[in-house]
Amino acid sequence: MTITPADWQSREALILAPWAMHAHASRGRVHAEQPHPFRSPYQRDHDRIVHSAAFRRLAHKTQVFTAYPGDYHRSRLTHTLEVTSIARTLARALSLNEDLVETLALAHDIGHPPLGHAGEDTLNELLAGEGGFNHNRQALRIMEFLETRYPQFPGLNLSLEVLEAQATRKRDGTAPPPLLETQVVDAADSIAYDTHDADDAIELGLLTLDELIELPLVADAAARVRDRYGLLIGVELRRAVLHELVDFQVAELISCARITLAAESINSVALVRAFFTTSASPGGGRIVTPSDLVATGKQQLEQFLFQRVYRSEQVMRVRVAVQDKISRLFGWYCQRPAEMPAGYRQRALDMGAPRSVADYIAGMSDRYLDWEYQRCLGVG
Ligand code: MG
Numbered sequence: 001m002t003i004t005p006a007d008w009q010s011r012e013a014l015i016l017a018p019w020a021m022h023a024h025a026s027r028g029r030v031h032a033e034q035p036h037p038f039r040s041p042y043q044r045d046h047d048r049i050v051h052s053a054a055f056r057r058l059a060h061k062t063q064v065f066t067a068y069p070g071d072y073h074r075s076r077l078t079h080t081l082e083v084t085s086i087a088r089t090l091a092r093a094l095s096l097n098e099d100l101v102e103t104l105a106l107a108h109d110i111g112h113p114p115l116g117h118a119g120e121d122t123l124n125e126l127l128a129g130e131g132g133f134n135h136n137r138q139a140l141r142i143m144e145f146l147e148t149r150y151p152q153f154p155g156l157n158l159s160l161e162v163l164e165a166q167a168t169r170k171r172d173g174t175a176p177p178p179l180l181e182t183q184v185v186d187a188a189d190s191i192a193y194d195t196h197d198a199d200d201a202i203e204l205g206l207l208t209l210d211e212l213i214e215l216p217l218v219a220d221a222a223a224r225v226r227d228r229y230g231l232l233i234g235v236e237l238r239r240a241v242l243h244e245l246v247d248f249q250v251a252e253l254i255s256c257a258r259i260t261l262a263a264e265s266i267n268s269v270a271l272v273r274a275f276f277t278t279s280a281s282p283g284g285g286r287i288v289t290p291s292d293l294v295a296t297g298k299q300q301l302e303q304f305l306f307q308r309v310y311r312s313e314q315v316m317r318v319r320v321a322v323q324d325k326i327s328r329l330f331g332w333y334c335q336r337p338a339e340m341p342a343g344y345r346q347r348a349l350d351m352g353a354p355r356s357v358a359d360y361i362a363g364m365s366d367r368y369l370d371w372e373y374q375r376c377l378g379v380g
Pocket of ligand 1: 079083108109189
């Protein structure tokens with residue numbers, strides 16, 4: 001049996017809601033390509049991300065915790081997979097385009113440099129005179145320019161909706177209002193990192209479950225766990241509470257989104273975008289957004305994590321070491337651009353060494369950065 005574009009079009013017509021982004025309505029790609037005989041445009045985008053070097057390197061990039069012993073905590077890749085899993089659940093429940101949602105989720109963090117936000121902040125300072133550095137902008141550079149896999153074009157030549165979604169993450173007001181597929185991934189990212197950072201932080205001894213349960217959002221989850229399972233303690237209780245925290249937020253988002261879609265009679269992508277622009281709702285025109293009560297609970301949780309985890313003495317101590325390591329390697333390469341691989345060497349000539357060196361360092365995994373630091377500067 002031959003599968004043709006007509007097959008995926010009719011499949012999408014069957015399962016997607018009118019507010020979903022249908023692949024046949026895509027604005028296409030910067031470099032026009034022939035339709036694939038059996039993959040939809042967004043399936044191709046998904047596969048291009050999975051096969052990219054930038055995606056593979058997420059396996060060895062820091063999410064939050066860098067130099068701790070143990071192998072429990074999330075890497076940038078496992079964070080990405082948790083986001084993708086949550087986003088797919090949301091997408092299916094809302095009859096959105098799962099191919100597009102998975103693409104956006106898998107790609108959303110490919111612009112992160114090694115060593116987490118400390119790495120990003122350091123590169124941003126080093127490029128202060130060159131327009132700065134931001135992981136969301138960097139993801140677009142990778143998609144459009146840096147990743148070279150195909151002879152016909154630079155970058156990955158992804159569908160314009162994928163580039164547009166990534167552009168909304170820059171939050172500089174230049175992107176069109178976000179599709180529901182984009183909103184789902186943003187919401188899933190937030191649910192994933194709030195809960196898994198709390199889980200990792202407890203595992204690493206930065207906070208206790210009892211402290212976490214003092215927060216209203218977590219206390220409610222713990223009460224539901226108690227109703228369902230009776231008395232749990234220790235790690236069993238922790239896993240049940242954090243699972244409930246994800247499950248509850250996902251269910252709540254689906255319910256809120258369905259209410260808004262019905263109340264606002266939204267039955268097209270155009271109306272999704274129009275609602276974003278004109279709505280005065282607390283969700284800022286987002287349809288996939290929690291209720292005020294849950295949003296407040298999330299804010300409290302995030303403030304708590306900021307104080308107790310992201311600004312903890314252990315994380316801040318690593319931060320200083322990261323800044324020093326990246327700054328020294330950056331300076332070393334800026335003096336010796338010829339030491340970089342051919343593409344980066346050429347771009348150092350075309351656009352100046354600092355930006356090309358930042359592109360090179362940003363692409364490194366944590367461990368490759370360590371190897372390079374050792375090789376170039378002779379220290380570990
Ligand atoms: Mg993320």
